[in-house]
Amino acid sequence: MSLPKNATIAAKPFKISIPDLQLDDLWTLIRLSKLPPATYEGTKEEYGVTSKWMSEMKTYWENDFNWREHESEINKLPQYTAPVRSKDGKENTLHFIGIFSTFENAIPLVLLHGWPGSFVEFLDLIPILAASTSPHFHIIVPSLPGYAFSSAPPLESDFTLQDCAYLVNELMLGLGLKQYVAQGGDIGSFIAEALAVGYPECLGCHVNMLQIFSPPPNHPVSTLSLKEKAGVHRGQRFNTTGNAYALEHATRPSTIGHILSSSPLALLAWIGEKLRDWTDETPPIEKILEIVTLWWFTETMPRSIYAYRQIFIEETRNMDGIALTNTKFGYSNFPMELMPVPKVWVETLGEMVFFRDHDRGGHFAAMEVPELLADDVKEFVKILINRN
Structure with a gap:
């Protein structure tokens, strides 16, 4: 391809x-x-x-x-490396899997992994999405900076989620994919959100991880279903x-x-x-x-x-531009996610256009239940395109 x-x-x-x-x-x-040596704890x-x-x-x-x-199995998928310049003009190398549809109106989709993941999380999801005809997809699966075969973050300065999002957006534009949709889990969910909020080329994002540590006003834990309470307890x-x-x-x-x-x-x-x-x-x-x-x-x-x-330390926490306000988003809730989030809580974050609650699956949804995640992504993208 x-x-x-x-x-x-x-x-x-x-x-x-x-x-x-x-x-x-x-x-x-x-x-x-x-x-x-053997221990009781062991x-x-x-x-x-x-x-x-x-x-x-x-x-x-x-x-x-x-x-x-x-190695041989992974190499069956088309992989590339590309030079991408950061905001300060320094060159980075991004490694990615790229599958490009021959269909004229195919939707560019960037799939973003987290920690301790990598692009191999998506190996079973990619062929399902590549075979989709409603909609057709261009599929880009980058290794985030510092992961796998992408270059490391700079030595002379800090590197943030916003910096990472900038490079992913530059990669998508450089590939000629002027409008696209982002999907992510774990750290990839933060980057997907940053893309959807900060870059008009990104039409919206679908995520399978969210962090809501406290109940929103008017939605205390006592009002939730037993299943939702179990998810909140797992997060706690x-x-x-x-x-x-x-x-x-x-x-x-x-x-x-x-x-x-x-x-x-x-x-x-x-x-x-x-x-x-x-x-x-x-x-x-x-x-x-x-x-x-x-x-x-x-x-x-x-x-x-x-x-x-950046995420966990208050003094260095800078999440500006990483919040689901002023963008359309979708969320898939898997029961063994680290912090499953009730629908009524998710709705308080912004314009949620898709939500699905699942009975199986965990933090690595693309690897664990690729068929479920693929169905969610396809449905979210169809809703998103109809609304844009």
Whole structure:
């Protein structure tokens, strides 16, 4: 598939090809990495990944996992890298999957991952959307700056969600996609919101994560259904027992970046816990190791957590232009999301044109329930186009 004829950006085809030496180094590090001694806490899932899980994962990673098979499968999708200039004129490289429809009125759709995700979250969602005929789509799935094969944020200055949104918008315009729709989860939801609010080229956004920490006026928890109350309770529990990782990212990003870059088993424990705890059903072992191995080879961990101090630390919190006011948006509510949000709460955020409550699915909806998310995105886009 070729780039649109009116593209102005010099995108180059890209294939993943990790050098054999890096593969050998990884297997050596896995073999030599120690597991800790047995502890009481290591037998209880509520205290994190268990000793049994880590031991089984280490053995499988070392003896049975074949990165080349995953690399070959990912490379079946058309990938590119493109130079994109930031606001200050500095050049960045963005890696992306790009599938361009031959249909004249196809809708450009940018799919935005979060942490600890990557573009591979969307591998099962992409073919479903690419086969859609109502509507037809151009599909762009970028690796966010600092993730996978995109370049790192600058060393000499801070980098924000707004800076990230600017680069994504520049990528879309450079590809000749003058009007588009954004979809995102996790950190990708913030970027989708920033695009929809701050850039007229973005017609609206669909997200599968929202953060509402307190009940809006006139909608106390007592007025909610039992299912909605259960979702609110899940969010409260996450804030109590599940967000320590985010505070570490926000307050000591350099420290945790060094720690998790020093051992593949440390990275597996840190990311594997989230893939286990934030999903409706734990992903297959091959998928977990695909994600972690990609992160290891691309040194994503230390480069990817810049957003957390902006989101979680009051002194550095700058969410200007990242709020669902003055834009049309849609929301899909999955029961095992970190903080499921009741519809009446979502409606207070702005012009909600689509909402759907699901009975299954979690934080990584594109990976867990791609068929459900695809249906929601298609319906949202049809509503959005009819209203514009």
